[in-house]
Amino acid sequence: MxxxxxxxxxxxxxxxxxxxxxxxxxxxxxAGEFGIVIGSNGAGKSSMFNxxxxxxxxxxxxxxxxxxxxxxxxxxxxxxxxxxVFQDPMRGTAASMTIAENMLLADLRGQRRxxxxxxxxxxxxxxxxxxxxxxxxxxxxxxSRVDLLSGGQRQAVSLIMAVSSQxxxxxxxxxxxxxxxxxxxxxxxATVQAVQAFNLTTLMVTHxxxxxxxxxxxxxxxxxxxxxxxxxxxxxxxLTVPALVELFxxxxxxxxxxxx
Numbered sequence: 001m002x003x004x005x006x007x008x009x010x011x012x013x014x015x016x017x018x019x020x021x022x023x024x025x026x027x028x029x030x031a032g033e034f035g036i037v038i039g040s041n042g043a044g045k046s047s048m049f050n051x052x053x054x055x056x057x058x059x060x061x062x063x064x065x066x067x068x069x070x071x072x073x074x075x076x077x078x079x080x081x082x083x084x085v086f087q088d089p090m091r092g093t094a095a096s097m098t099i100a101e102n103m104l105l106a107d108l109r110g111q112r113r114x115x116x117x118x119x120x121x122x123x124x125x126x127x128x129x130x131x132x133x134x135x136x137x138x139x140x141x142x143x144s145r146v147d148l149l150s151g152g153q154r155q156a157v158s159l160i161m162a163v164s165s166q167x168x169x170x171x172x173x174x175x176x177x178x179x180x181x182x183x184x185x186x187x188x189x190a191t192v193q194a195v196q197a198f199n200l201t202t203l204m205v206t207h208x209x210x211x212x213x214x215x216x217x218x219x220x221x222x223x224x225x226x227x228x229x230x231x232x233x234x235x236x237x238x239l240t241v242p243a244l245v246e247l248f249x250x251x252x253x254x255x256x257x258x259x260x
Contacts, residue, residue, distance in 0.1 A: 001201040002029040002052065002169055007061035009047055009225075021047035023225035025061070029169075032199045036212045038248070039222035045205045047225070049171050052203075054078040066168050079109050083167035085158050087174040092158030095147035099138060099157055102146055103127045106161035130160050134190050136183075152183030159187055163194040170195070172204035176211070188215070213239045221248055 007025040012018045022044050029035050039045050050056035052063055054075040062071045070078055085092055093102045104118050104127075128139035134156050138149075146154055155175060162170060172191065176184040192215055195202050206212055212219055218232040219239070229247070231239065 001031040001033070001066055002027070002203070003062075003064040004028075004048070004052070005062040005064070007048070007051055007063070008059045009051065009056060010059055020225055022051065022058070022061075025226055027220065027227055029201055029203065031066075031201055033218065034195055034200075034202045034216040035204070035218050035220050036216035037203055037205045037220045037222060038207070038209070038212055038244075043222040044225035045222055046173070048222070049084070049173055049203070049205065052169070053082050053084050053171060080165075081168040082171065083162035083165060083169070084171040084173060085155070085162050085175040087177050089151040089155035089158065089178060092161065093146045093154055096145060098143050098145055099131070099149075100124055100127055100142040102157060103130070103161055103164065106165055109165055130164055131157070133193065134160070134186060136186065150183075152179045152187070155179060156183070156187055156190065159190060159194070163191075163198060163200065166198050166200070168201065170200045170202040172202065172206075174205050174207065177207065191215075209241045209244050213241060213244060219244070223248075 004025055004027040007022045008020075009022040010018060010020050025044065025048060027048075037045055037048075047056060051058055054070070054073055054077065058071060062069055064070065065078075065081055094105065097105070100119055100123075104123065107123070108118060124142055127142060131139040131142075136153055136156055138153060138157065141149075146157065149157070155178070159175065175191070176187050179187060188211060191204075194200065202216075204211075204216065213236070217236075218230055219236055220227055221229040221231075
């Protein structure tokens with residue numbers, strides 16, 4: 001489903017502060033697979049996500065989604081097949097619009113249609129059903145402006161918006177890191193439910209080692225713009241938080257990967 005081939009990206013080339021963000025990165029993710037990406041700050045995780053979403057143009061290498069080479073496609077061209085939930089709850093929604101209007105925008109991604117005609121009673125019922133699984137009461141606030149929601153509520157809406165279009169690829173960019181523990185658990189539970197229900201191919205970046213061992217099919221360790229280690233199958237199921245931190249200790253500051 002997702003294949004990254006020998007991806008290279010350097011910033012400030014020829015300058016004293018030149019930095020290699022991606023150094024021949026190679027990664028393959030099968031259809032329906034849930035990959036968990038860990039690594040220290042500067043390991044290349046965000047650059048990888050930006051390259052996959054189209055926000056970052058590679059110096060060389062390729063990104064393929066469902067067999068199609070999308071390397072040269074910008075963000076808006078990939079929007080119909082790649083959905084991304086950011087760490088910052090403010091980034092995934094339009095603040096001045098209602099919950100229902102935001103969810104309609106997600107449904108109409110890539111289409112040229114007005115909001116007025118699209119926000120039907122049937123859609124409102126559907127949006128209420130989608131939101132009800134969160135247990136946050138948001139199904140009763142469809143007409144509330146998103147900027148009146150808490151950060152956790154707003155992130156929950158962003159998640160539902162991202163998965164409802166059933167994208168070819170879902171990118172979760174530390175999407176629970178800014179939430180309080182209770183809301184983070186609710187959003188994570190909703191994430192797992194959605195990924196399983198729609199069989200979504202998913203990459204999730206996290207610094208939460210408990211999430212890394214509790215969820216997903218494969219742990220992908222990055223460092224210096226490369227995938228250094230991948231753990232799947234029985235080896236992943238037998239992982240503990242201390243063992244995972246110790247395994248990556250040579251390349252990673254364990255303080256950054258502590259359980260939140």
